[in-house]
Amino acid sequence: MTVAVVLATDPIADLPYGTGPEAPTLLHRLLGQLASLNVPDIRIVARPETATLLRKNPETVGPVAPTVIESESAVEDLRAIARTAREAARPVLLVPGGTVANDELLIRLSGRQRDLATAVTETTTGGEDADPAVRLGGGRVMSAESGFHRVTAPNAVFRGPLRVAPARRITLARVAERLAALLETPGALPDAVPRTSGVPALLLVGLVRAGVRVSALGAAPLVCRQVHDAEEARAARSAVEAVDEDKVRLSAAVKSNDGFFTTYAVSTYSRYIAKLAAKLRLTPNMVTSLSMAIAVGAAFAFAAGTRTGMVVGAVLYYFAFVFDCVDGQLARYTRRFSTFGAWLDATFDRAKEYAVFAGLAVGSTAAAAGGSVDGGDVWTLAVLAMAVQTCRHMIDFSFGARGRPPAAPLPVTPLTSPGDGLPPAGAVAARRGGPIGLLKRLLAKTGSGPAYWAKKMIVFPIGERFAVVSVTTAFWNARVTFLVLLAWGSVAAAYTLSGRMLRSVTR
Template sequence: MTRVILLGSPPGPIASPPPGGQPALPADITLASLPGAPSAYGRLLAQLASLDPEPVTIARPGDAAAYRGHPGWVVESADVAGDLRAVADAAEAADGNLLILPADALVHDELIYQITKAKRAALALIVREERDEDGPEEPPIDEADPEIGRKVLEGLPQRTRAGRGRVISVGTAYHAVTRPNAALLGPIHLHQRHAAVLAEAARELAEMAHLFGPEDDVTELLILGLVRRGVSVGVRGRRDLFYRRIRSQREADEAQAEMAGFNEDRARLNNAVKGADGFFTTFFVSTYSRFIARWAARRGLTPNQVTLISIALGLLSAGAFATGTRWGAVAGAVLIYFAFVFDCVDGQLARYARKFGVLGAWLDATFDRFKEYAVFVGLAVGATVSGQFGDGEGVWTLALVALALQTVKHLLDFSFGAANRRRAPVPLPTLALTVADDRPLRAALEERKATRNTGVRSLLRLWTRAGKFRAVHWARKMIVFPIGERFAAIAITSAFFDPRVTFLTLVIWGGVAATYTLTGRLLRSLA
C-alpha cells in the first residue's frame, strides 16, 4: 500500500499574500462548483482513499483541529524542522511507496494516478520557466555562477535546475543553484527502496532548519536531500491536466473555473495510448482505437473480453487465408487488420478503465504470437490449396523460416529485457547537504558524463541523439519490425500479391530487424 503524507503547513507568502492576509487552511476552503461542495482537504482525501485510507497529515498545533475529524492521522509540528522529522518518521514506518504532497493541492484524479504509476523510482511535479525568445541570450551554463533564485513561479521559488528528464540541482535560502529553470510544485512519489534515504536526509535537513527561509517548502527540501544523496528524481509537468495550490477562497474559486476548462476524460483517454508505439499503430490505429476503448468501457466490457474478440478475428483471418482464393485473401487482410486494432483496444481499455490483471497480461502476450502464427499457417495452407505453387513445399519452407525468425527475435527481446533489469544503474554523484552551492555536484556530473561518453557508449549516445529528428525516430521504430508493422505487411501483401510475397517480406524485413536488434543488444551489453 502507498503511504500518503499530506503537508498541511504551506510555506509563507512569496509573491503577494492572498487577500485577507494569512493563507486559509484547505480544510476551511470550499469547492462550491464541485458536487457536494466539499472542502479542498476533504476532496483530496477522497481522491487518495484508494491509495491510503488513513493518510498522515502534518500540521501546526493551532491548525491541527481543522484537520481532525477526517480519515487518517494528524501529526502536530511546530516548525519546518518538525515537519521534516515527521516525514522521516512516516517514511521509516511505511511498508510501501510514498506519495508526499501539499494538503492545499487542487488536482485532477488522472494526474495523481499518472504520478503514482510512473516507472521512475522517484518523481517530482514541476513547472518550468518559459523561455523569452526576445530576451538577451544567456551565457553558457558552464560560465554561470550558483545563485539563490529570486524568481517566483506560481508563488513558489524558482530554485530548481531540471534537465535530461530529472532534477539536476535544488536550491534554498541557503543552497545556491546554477541557473535555476523550474519550481517544484509539491507532489513527490518515491519507491519504497528510497524511503530510508529520504528519512536520513530529512533528519539531517531538520538540523539545518535555521538556515532556511520562510519561503522554503518541505517538498523542495526533500528533493534537495534526495538529489544530494544520489537518487535520480525524474520530473514531469502537468501537460493536459490540472494542478494548483490554493491559499484562499478566492484562489480556490479562480482555480475551479480554470480547472473546468480542462477535459480530464479526454486527457485520460489520450494517456491510455502508449507513447512508444510504432509508426503504423500511431498513425493508422490509435487515432481512433482509443474511442473504441472508451465506448467499450462505458458499456462494461472488460479488456479480457476485447482480447477474445481479437483472437477470434485473428483465427477468422487465418481461416480466410486458408481458402486460397483472392476474395479469401482480401477478407483475411481486413480481418487481420481489425484483429490488431482490437489487440490495441484491449490495452487501451485496461489503461483507461484501470482494469489490470495477470490473466489479461498473459493472454495479451501469449495470443499475440498465437494469432500471428495461425495466420502463417493459414497463408501456407491457402497457397497449397490454390495449387498455384505446386505442392506448396516452397511456401511452407518460407513460412517456417518466418516463424523461426520471429521466435528468435522475441527470445532476444525478452531475454535482453530480463538481463537488463538485473543490471545495476551507474550511481549518481553525491554532495553533502552542508555545502552551500552546487558547483561540486555539477563538476562531478560533468566528470561522470565524460567518463561514460567513450567508445561504444559514445556511439550509442550519438544514435540516441539522432532520434530527435522525426524521420530518424520513425525509421528506428519501423526497422525493428514491431507487431503493427508485421500485421500491416501481412495485410497489404496478402491483399495485393500472393502468400510467397508475404513470406518473403516477413523473412527479409524480419532478418533486417533481427540483425539490427541483435547488434543493438550486443553494443548495449558492452557499453
C-alpha cells in the same frame, strides 16, 4: 496501499475552494480526493490552532478520519514525517495542504508502483514561477531547489506532491531527521535562495542528494498548483475545471512510442473502441481473446486459397491487430492490469502470427494453379518466417531480462552546500568523444521527423508486420508475403542484434 501526509501548516490550506458558505477549504477538498483514492491512512500535520479545530470537528475532515499531528515548526514537521516513514511499511505520499490538482494527477502519482520516488514537476521556460526550481534529465530529478539550495541550469519546477516507495522510506526518514537537525543548528544551512520553498522541497533536495532516483511526473496537461492567496485559488479552480480528465486519461491510454503504422492507421481511432469496450464492461482479457479469434478467422480465410479469401483474411487480420491495440488501451484506460493479462497478450501475439502463416501456406497449396493466389509450396518459407520471428523475439526478451542498467549516479553533495555540483547543461555531451560518442550523438538526432520513423520501422514492429501481411495478401499471394517478411525481418534482426551487442559491450 499508501500513507498520505498532508502538510496543513500554512493558513493557505484554509482558503475556500469555490464560492458560497458551503464551499470546502483547499484542505478538505484535498482530503476528499485522497479518500476517493482509498488511501487508508491519512495524517495531517498542522499548527496547534488548526490541529485543535480539526480534532473538535472530526466529521468535517473526510470519511477516512485522518490522524491529526500537532506541530509548531518546520523542524517538528520533518520529525513527524520521519516517524511516519519509519512506522509505515507502505508508500508515503507527501502533499502540501494548499495543493489544487486534478483527481487524475493524484491517481497517476499514487499509481507509480515501479518508481523509488516520484515528484510532480512541470517544465518552465522562465523564472517567474513561484514554485521551487528543479533540473530534470532522463526522466529524473537531477537537482532541486529549496530556501537553502541552488540548482544549476534549472529547466522545470517542483509542484509539491512527492511519493516515496517502501524501499526508500528509511532513506526518507534519515533525510528528514538530518534536515531537522540542520535547521535547529544556527548557520548550518546557507541562505542561498531568497524565498521560502517549504518542507517538501527540502525533502526533495535531501532525497536527490542522498542518491535516490526521483522520477519526474509531468503535471501537464493536468493541473497541479500551490496557491498563495484567494485569487490564485480561484484561478487554480478554473484551470482544474477546464480540464476534461476523461479525455486526458483516454489519450494517455495510447502509447506514445508506437510504430508508424500503429500510430497513424490504428491509434487515431482505436481509443474510442477502448472507451466503448469500457462502457460495455469488457475486460482487457476479453478483448485479447477477441483479437485472437479474429486472427484465427483470418487464417481460415487465407487457407481457402481464393482471391476473395485473401482479401477477407487481410481485412480480418488488420482488425485483429486493431483489437490487439485496444486491449492494452482498455487496460490503461480502466487501470485493470494483471500478470496473466500481460502473459496472455504476449502469447496470443505469437499465436496469431503463426496461425496466419500456416493458413497462408495451406491456401497457397490449395489455390488454383496459375491463378493470382497460387504461390506454390511455401511451407519452407513459412517455417523460415517463423524461425526469424522466434530468433528476433529471443534476442529482444533475453536482452530485456538483464534489466535496465543503473542510472548514472549524481554527484554526492552535502546538504550544507548551497550548490549541487552539477555541470552546466550540455557540458557532459560535449565531453563525449570517440566512435561510441559520435554514434550516440547521431542517434540523438533521430528523435523526430522522418529519421525517427525510419528508426522505428527498421526494427519491424508488430504493426508493420501485420500491415505487410494484410497488404501483400490482399494484392498478391503468400509467396510475396513470406519473401517480404523474411527480407525485412532479417534486416530487423541484424539491426536489433548489432544494437543489443553494442549496448552490452559499452555498459
